[in-house]
Amino acid sequence: MPRGKIELKNYVESLSILDADGNVDASLEPKLDAQELRLAFAAMLRARRYDERMLKLQRQGRIGTYGPALGQEAASLGPAFAIGKNDWLVPSFREPAAMLHRGWPMHKLMLWWGGNEFGSVVPDGVNDLPICVPVSSQCLYGAGVAWGCKIRNDGTIAVAFTGDGGTSEGDFHEAMNVAGAFKLPLIMVVQNNHWAISLPREKQSASDTIAQKALAYGFNGIQADGNDILSMIAATREAADRARKGGGPTLIEAVTYRLGVHTTADDPKKYRTEEEVECWRAKDPLIRFWTYLLAKKVMDEKARELLEEEINNEITAAVERTEAYEPDVLEPFRHSFATMPPHLEEQMMQFQAYLESIGAHPGRASNDKIETARGIH
Amino acid sequence: MAEMTMAKALNLAMREAMAEDKTVMVLGQDVGKDEGVFRITEGLLKEFGPDRVIDFPVAESAIAGVSVGLCFTGFKPIAEMQFSGFGYHAFHQIENHVARFRNRTRGRYTCPMVVRMPYGAGIRAIEHHSESREAIWAHLPGLKVVIPSGPRNARALLRASIFDPDPVMFYEPKACYRAFKEEVPEEPEVMEIGKANIVRPGDDVTIISYGASMRPVLEAADELEIEHHIDAEVIDLLSLVPMDTETIVASVKKTGRVVVVHEAPKNCGPAAEIIARIVENALMFLEAPIERVTGYDLVMPFFNLEKFYIPDAHRVVTAAREVVSY
Ligand SMILES: Cc1ncc(C[n+]2csc(CCOP(=O)(O)OP(=O)(O)O)c2C)c(N)n1
């Protein structure tokens, strides 16, 4: 055989619909009615204000370490916005926009960052997995969920999220390979926010794009403008369509930027310049989408004010609810197994005696505790 | 002598070793430019350059596996897992290669590497950042498991681990990184791996612990003496593998009463091994059943409840009083 170029049946595309200045390529605009557009904007703004409040709460010592997703609202909302209620969302830890849109009550996310398991209890009626900390480990159960969807043949699909750093983990590649090999209805969204703590994207991998990694696993990849909500919705709709029709997985690389700290324990000044951040601030997903909505006359300043107020009220109520939460100190024992084995029963009794001896109040109930129990059984 | 935190002492040990031996390298996530998420590798990139201090992609299995290959080519890697909770990704490389190469090649290839990881609770960290799973590594034949408890022994033991001809899992109690300072000698100091330290001599009861639990244990020992006139002998193991059976047994023969303390869960935890050795070597000297003060056999609770679940001085005092009054 002579030497030749191998043609691959799969391909990598790029997609940008609404640019940083609010100019739109009308030929690519996804179909969204005025109400949907307003909803998408509201969801992004809600996530932004939530992040801002969380950073304040952290500074005041009212929650623990916090990892904001400032600047990534479109990248994480788009996929959640474009799938159905019965589809599955498999988040990492930088998708508050997606989770809030899917129906996670805000106070639950606050409780998670405040160090309470209740923040991991998936609300009834939501087909999601909770926040996942070990980078890219969720990709594999995401593939498993997609497999289950395929076997059940009920038309549902799964969307899993990870980050640019996450593409270096074996779990990511194993999930990609399994998804390709078994043609699973999985959309793998990589939020390429250019940084994995202090490691820049170009040092994470020598690949020119993250999207092209799909080719190695036998499916299509698309590099979408992750700061453009329209691109993210369009890319996900297409991928979802393909997945539902048995066409298998898609990798969506959402090109975005982490405007804030990695977490509140991080100091980005050590590894990146303020100029770089400023340059990305100009590409803020909210600013361009707002420009677009104003031009479309879908919203006006008055509507924005009302929305801001509504969101502010929601956040304030969520903070109150979070701070009223009183965890049941014994609860970790109750949820270790379906039936508590004798050795744990014994340990729980010793623990209760210890709590009494230090004057703590074991087993104090709260409404949320009852909710927790319901969520688990 | 200079006063420093454990964070600084660990940093010093690496700096000294890297200056002396050009084959010593540091690999890990954010260890270079960011100087480590706990700043343990502060200044190393500046001093030794990017060929020796490697900002690694987010891939723990690769950090461990690549280190094995570096060992074969004459290097001494110090591999950092950002948190012990993510060291499990490297488990397969460590169990299947790091721990076995010397034996299976009859010494032709060895892995003189250190795997450093911060472990333990107490800093109100999010999920997966607070576990104590040292028993997992201690169970794997071919690995040494070293756990310092303060600045001075941290520096001396890390140095010993770097220059040890065999792989060392080096568990760093992150709650102690900046909790207190200690005098550390000017000159590099080495401690023998596998030797325990009698931190506090006593006659009434032996309290055995290591790492992060040493602080509540010493607090308890003071309280036992002042409030209850119980004179506790406190042993800091410093290394789980090899374990200093001799020091443990000698103390038990003297006191006849034992409490073992660790943050790790109880079931098959290090205390079980410690107690087995006592039973094998000093059963007839025991005057009371041995008590274990450990973490419960539970997934580590989220941080809002962690303070209740970490063994504290109060639990140690209660256990010691029970053992003494038996
Ligand atoms: C398996 C694993 N290793 C290390 C960490 C610590 N860590 C948390 S986030 C992070 C960087 C992840 O980068 P990326 O995937 O780009 O996501 P981003 O933080 O940028 O959203 C690291 C190393 C972790 N959580 N899990």
Ligand SMILES: [Mg+2]
């Ligand atoms: Mg990233």
